[in-house]
Amino acid sequence: MPGKYRRHFDPEWETSDPEFLRPKLEERLRAQLVYTYENSPLYRRKFDEAGVDPSGIGLDDLGRLPFTVKDEVRRTQEKTPPLGEHACVGWEEISRIHASSGTTGKPTLVGATICDRQMWNELVARSLWAQGVRPDSRAWVALSLGWWIAGLQFLEGLQYLGASVLPGGNTEPARSFSVVQETGLDFVISTPSFVQYLAGFARENHIDLKSLGVKNMGLGGEPGAGNPHTRRQIEDTWGCKVYDCMGTADVCTVVWSECEEQDGMHFMGQGFVLPEIIDPSTGSPIEPVKGATGELVYTAIWRECTPLIRYRMNDIIEVVGDAPCSCGRTSYRIRCLGRADDMLIVRGVNVYPSAVADVVRFFRPRVTGHIQIQADGPGPSVEPPVRIRVEYGEEKDLNRLKKEIEGRIRRELIFASDVELVEPGTLAPKGNMKTKLVVR
Numbered sequence: 001m002p003g004k005y006r007r008h009f010d011p012e013w014e015t016s017d018p019e020f021l022r023p024k025l026e027e028r029l030r031a032q033l034v035y036t037y038e039n040s041p042l043y044r045r046k047f048d049e050a051g052v053d054p055s056g057i058g059l060d061d062l063g064r065l066p067f068t069v070k071d072e073v074r075r076t077q078e079k080t081p082p083l084g085e086h087a088c089v090g091w092e093e094i095s096r097i098h099a100s101s102g103t104t105g106k107p108t109l110v111g112a113t114i115c116d117r118q119m120w121n122e123l124v125a126r127s128l129w130a131q132g133v134r135p136d137s138r139a140w141v142a143l144s145l146g147w148w149i150a151g152l153q154f155l156e157g158l159q160y161l162g163a164s165v166l167p168g169g170n171t172e173p174a175r176s177f178s179v180v181q182e183t184g185l186d187f188v189i190s191t192p193s194f195v196q197y198l199a200g201f202a203r204e205n206h207i208d209l210k211s212l213g214v215k216n217m218g219l220g221g222e223p224g225a226g227n228p229h230t231r232r233q234i235e236d237t238w239g240c241k242v243y244d245c246m247g248t249a250d251v252c253t254v255v256w257s258e259c260e261e262q263d264g265m266h267f268m269g270q271g272f273v274l275p276e277i278i279d280p281s282t283g284s285p286i287e288p289v290k291g292a293t294g295e296l297v298y299t300a301i302w303r304e305c306t307p308l309i310r311y312r313m314n315d316i317i318e319v320v321g322d323a324p325c326s327c328g329r330t331s332y333r334i335r336c337l338g339r340a341d342d343m344l345i346v347r348g349v350n351v352y353p354s355a356v357a358d359v360v361r362f363f364r365p366r367v368t369g370h371i372q373i374q375a376d377g378p379g380p381s382v383e384p385p386v387r388i389r390v391e392y393g394e395e396k397d398l399n400r401l402k403k404e405i406e407g408r409i410r411r412e413l414i415f416a417s418d419v420e421l422v423e424p425g426t427l428a429p430k431g432n433m434k435t436k437l438v439v440r
């Protein structure tokens, strides 16, 4: 029926007093914990070891549950492939598998049932609604549509919301711009570094991005859109409003999003995920009050396939607002400060220095195995080609070695690198000093 489309703004979940939601959230939490205990050998073991009765846990008892960390997920998937011992359903119920970047270069896997994908659609639609997307919007998903979750999930969520969608960001920029213009696309979902790359191309080719007619842009996958200088630069170049958003493949591609106020990301996962903030060094909970900083932790409360309980994200965030927002939403708002560890982000894909070293070590003994990444700024985002110094070993043809390493990094870690081969001994640890894998 024309004009009678569904609004993806849920006043009960999004604008209620958090106390009002407590009984519902508690019921979902308990159901999830009991389900996970009964179906996941990993969590049965973890809860038993911690002496936890999942049916007796309320919202105030989350701290009694053990944390889950990324490395644990990787190990359980190596031991019990493909999804690991936290998977709660069989193949007959698994609808899709995605990859999430891992600490060793080998991705961990995320499984979803049809119900899980429906939850993802709800969350993507809810978040993009806050960014101004409506069923009459024309949206460009300027992300890759591979097994990394973001592209495909935004595509499905946008379709679920009812928007018209142009899928995929791999097209040559000049062609993309002409399609954006011809079709009147007014919304772009992408990463800050990709739209900045497009802006660089436009500048070199004398294309005025403002003439394209893009009105709103949702940017995630890396910090940047929440940084005032980066946001202003992108908004001025494209002539549009930029909204910061954030999620994770392991939980949902987006669980935080800015609203029209552009004043920090609201929590958008009400009813499906519980967020916590903890002190990364002690694990103690931190109240989400304005000015607080800490590490994000997620607990699934509506997940069938691969639920994660108290999953530590390594994302360090700051609470930028805790009062109800003029948009009506009552959740607190955050911005992402960066990763707790040494991780780099190249065009929205997480890259761990240890993963780079791992790829380079494939070439032993032609290399010694010592590397150093030269990052170009204080933040985790690095523009490709990423400069990597590599100690060569028993090799006569350095040019060929450089090309081979760059090719292998591109294939395995999906980013462009500029390898500088340095003499053996240059990067090797001196005494008991550890070599810094990343210098800034």
Ligand SMILES: [Zn+2]
Pocket: 259, 260, 261, 266, 325, 326, 327, 328, 329
């Ligand atoms: Zn708001």
